[in-house]
Amino acid sequence: MVETAERTEVQRLQRQAASIALAVAPFGVAFGALAASAGLALWQTVGFSAAVFTGSAQFAAVSVLADGGSAAAAIAAGLLLNARSLAFGVTLAPDLGGPLWRRALESQLMIDEAMAVGTAGSTPRTRRIGYLLGGGGVYLTWNASTVLGAVALPDTGTLVTDLGIDATIPAAFLALLWPRLQDPHQRRVAVVGATITLVAIPLTPPGVPILLAAFAALLPRAPAPADPAGGRP
Numbered sequence: 001m002v003e004t005a006e007r008t009e010v011q012r013l014q015r016q017a018a019s020i021a022l023a024v025a026p027f028g029v030a031f032g033a034l035a036a037s038a039g040l041a042l043w044q045t046v047g048f049s050a051a052v053f054t055g056s057a058q059f060a061a062v063s064v065l066a067d068g069g070s071a072a073a074a075i076a077a078g079l080l081l082n083a084r085s086l087a088f089g090v091t092l093a094p095d096l097g098g099p100l101w102r103r104a105l106e107s108q109l110m111i112d113e114a115m116a117v118g119t120a121g122s123t124p125r126t127r128r129i130g131y132l133l134g135g136g137g138v139y140l141t142w143n144a145s146t147v148l149g150a151v152a153l154p155d156t157g158t159l160v161t162d163l164g165i166d167a168t169i170p171a172a173f174l175a176l177l178w179p180r181l182q183d184p185h186q187r188r189v190a191v192v193g194a195t196i197t198l199v200a201i202p203l204t205p206p207g208v209p210i211l212l213a214a215f216a217a218l219l220p221r222a223p224a225p226a227d228p229a230g231g232r233p
Contacts, residue, residue: 006126013117013130020113021137024055025145031058032149038066042150049146053139054111057082060210069208077210088115095127109135185221192216 028049035045040062052058057078064074088110095118096106109132117134121127180186193216200209 006123009122009126010129013120013126013133016120017113017117017130017133017137020117020134021141024113024138025141027055027059028142028145029149029152031055031062032146032151034059034066034149035062035146036150038062040065042147045150046143046147049143052078053108053142054078054082054085055142064210073208073211080211080214085110088112091115092118092127092131095121095124096131106132106135109139111135111138113138185219189216189219192219 031049032045035048035058036042040048048058048062052061060077061074064077065071089107092110092115096103114131114135118127118131121130181190193213196216197209197213200212204212
């Protein structure tokens with residue numbers, strides 16, 4: 001009975017992982033095209049996706065380079081976006097045991113999608129399976145679609161704009177941001193960050209505004225309203 005329940009859960013996780021892997025393909029194509037238009041060679045683009053493997057950080061870094069920003073600004077932007085992986089690791093660490101070499105290899109898959117599928121499991125075993133399915137599926141799709149975008153779109157400077165591929169970057173970030181705007185504190189952070197960015201764009205080199213906007217995350221939360229009875233809610 002337990003084996004049947006686990007098999008059913010793993011099949012559900014497989015379907016989730018497959019759907020997510022397919023969904024990221026257009027973004028991989030977009031990254032490949034944008035990396036090529038930013039002047040990266042094919043081997044650099046492929047190596048970037050294989051080694052870094054975090055879409056948002058890759059988009060941010062390539063966007064900074066495409067706008068003429070420095071390598072330091074591009075790296076800093078990517079590191080800021082990847083900081084959330086530390087929290088992912090803390091959450092999933094109890095389910096990803098084993099020798100150090102295996103954990104080091106599996107940590108390469110520590111992305112949002114792997115976290116989402118992994119935490120959908122109900123036991124340590126299924127959470128680990130979900131993590132590997134989610135991260136492994138996206139890894140294969142992302143790298144294959146990166147090559148496709150870099151190779152199959154030769155006139156990237158024109159096609160990126162004509163096909164609207166450049167719009168996938170703000171659209172992807174907006175999709176990640178939108179659910180968080182239900183929280184009043186997150187809305188304040190978003191407004192302050194956007195304001196800092198708009199003010200900094202004409203005054204600072206490319207890539208610096210996104211670094212300055214990160215300071216909005218330091219905005220303290222408003223104190224909880226007092227309970228009419230004199231306590232806290």
